[in-house]
Amino acid sequence: MTMESTIMLQDALWDHVTMEEQELAFKAGDVIRLLDASHKDWWWGRGGDREAWFPSSFVRVRVNQEDSSTESVESVADQEDPAPRDKPSTQHREQMRTNVVQEIMNTERIYIKHLKDICEGYIRQCRKNSSMFTELQLKTIFSNIEDIYRFQRQFVRELEKKYNKEEPHLSEIGSCFLMQVGFSIYSEYCNTHPAACAELQRLMKMGKYKHFFEACRLLQQMIDISIAGFLLTPVQKICKYPLQLGELLKYTPKDHRDHTGVSQAYEAMKKVASLINERKRRLESIDTIAHWQVAILHWEGPDVLERSSELIHSGELTRAVRQGKPQQRSFFLFDHQLVYCKKDVLRRDLLHYRGRLDMDKIEVVDVADGRDSDLGLTLKNALRLRHASTLEFMCMLCCRKVEDKQRWLEAFAKERQRVKEDEEMGELFSAGGTPQVCRVPTQSGKHVI
Numbered sequence: 534m535t536m537e538s539t540i541m542l543q544d545a546l547w548d549h550v551t552m553e554e555q556e557l558a559f560k561a562g563d564v565i566r567l568l569d570a571s572h573k574d575w576w577w578g579r580g581g582d583r584e585a586w587f588p589s590s591f592v593r594v595r596v597n598q599e600d601s602s603t604e605s606v607e608s609v610a611d612q613e614d615p616a617p618r619d620k621p622s623t624q625h626r627e628q629m630r631t632n633v634v635q636e637i638m639n640t641e642r643i644y645i646k647h648l649k650d651i652c653e654g655y656i657r658q659c660r661k662n663s664s665m666f667t668e669l670q671l672k673t674i675f676s677n678i679e680d681i682y683r684f685q686r687q688f689v690r691e692l693e694k695k696y697n698k699e700e701p702h703l704s705e706i707g708s709c710f711l712m713q714v715g716f717s718i719y720s721e722y723c724n725t726h727p728a729a730c731a732e733l734q735r736l737m738k739m740g741k742y743k744h745f746f747e748a749c750r751l752l753q754q755m756i757d758i759s760i761a762g763f764l765l766t767p768v769q770k771i772c773k774y775p776l777q778l779g780e781l782l783k784y785t786p787k788d789h790r791d792h793t794g795v796s797q798a799y800e801a802m803k804k805v806a807s808l809i810n811e812r813k814r815r816l817e818s819i820d821t822i823a824h825w826q827v828a829i830l831h832w833e834g835p836d837v838l839e840r841s842s843e844l845i846h847s848g849e850l851t852r853a854v855r856q857g858k859p860q861q862r863s864f865f866l867f868d869h870q871l872v873y874c875k876k877d878v879l880r881r882d883l884l885h886y887r888g889r890l891d892m893d894k895i896e897v898v899d900v901a902d903g904r905d906s907d908l909g910l911t912l913k914n915a916l917r918l919r920h921a922s923t924l925e926f927m928c929m930l931c932c933r934k935v936e937d938k939q940r941w942l943e944a945f946a947k948e949r950q951r952v953k954e955d956e957e958m959g960e961l962f963s964a965g966g967t968p969q970v971c972r973v974p975t976q977s978g979k980h981v982i
Contacts, residue, residue, distance in 0.1 A: 707794025
């Protein structure tokens with residue numbers, strides 16, 4: 534039942550992108566007012582001026598419910614401390630900081646218990662039953678969660694050393710979060726989590742596996758959460774850190790000994806969570822790309838997913854080369870490659886594969902309108918594609934409108950930025966390394982790209 538007295542503020546952990554009218558769309562970091570939590574998986578809440586349903590796993594309870602301030606972490610942290618500070622204000626900030634520190638400590642202890650239960654309650658029992666699980670299956674389902682468990686135990690030990698039990702607001706825990714090498718192991722787990730979902734869904738259709746996992750949970754005396762719920766906790770955890778650190782920074786004055794550490798930790802963990810959130814969003818598009826490719830007639834060469842993970846832009850362009858007439862083609866820009874197809878003569882919804890270009894070896898040049906003597910054509914809204922190292926001409930692409938040309942220029946720049954981000958993270962998608970994705974099918978059953 535929805536009651537005003539039960540309203541609780543929730544912080545969004547993930548972007549929730551939806552086109553369903555009855556669902557609430559929001560971005561990671563947004564504040565959602567929870568109005569009804571009677572359903573386990575879907576809650577009713579308010580974001581901005583809209584009320585709608587949203588997935589409960591996408592949010593977490595805000596620590597300081599009584600603090601209704603809507604100021605951003607950055608704006609509060611950058612303010613100079615008032616001088617002189619009055620005692621009530623100081624006491625309020627100290628209590629707020631105490632609340633956040635204690636929440637961090639408590640949630641870390643609970644999280645360690647969950648990781649221990651997964652490793653000892655599930656993985657250990659699975660290995661004892663080798664007739665039910667292959668090593669590949671265990672790697673697919675549990676990924677590197679044992680490495681995460683070892684890292685988190687060390688991380689909690691460091692937190693405990695810095696935690697001031699008598700005066701929690703004086704704790705100096707910020708530096709503990711700067712163990713970036715350790716936190717980087719979450720990237721592998723988050724990348725392979727969709728494949729774990731898919732494998733678990735497959736196994737759970739067989740009764741013996743469903744009963745086995747439930748028996749493991751009961752034997753370990755674990756709380757009443759499915760194995761899929763337990764395996765989601767590391768993904769949720771890495772995205773909670775910037776929210777927790779943001780609140781901690783908000784109540785850490787600049788003269789506090791932990792201010793520099795918390796500020797640096799907040800920026801570092803925000804970047805990690807942002808990249809993982811982006812990775813999660815892109816992984817969810819992989820099966821859409823696979824379905825798209827299946828529908829292309831006369832496909833040749835490697836699958837798109839062997840090199841790419843995201844459709845960045847698409848549209849109709851006229852392709853001109855030195856020999857042959859200009860031809861209208863449907864172009865699809867992915868990270869690393871540009872695929873072009875021809876529409877079927879009779880059925881315009883069908884596409885025939887015609888070729889692709891390697892974007893890692895291409896430069897895109899903006900061309901002024903006018904006569905091109907080399908091609909013998911008058912060009913308008915054109916882009917020249919040439920080989921990046923030799924500057925050799927490859928083709929000319931002409932857009933219908935100047936607005937279309939601008940969109941393509943922005944898309945080509947975005948493609949290079951995406952590739953750069955992947956290289957920086959060391960997570961380039963390669964053959965055999967693209968994880969499967971679990972997703973809920975649309976009502977129509979169609980996948981549109």
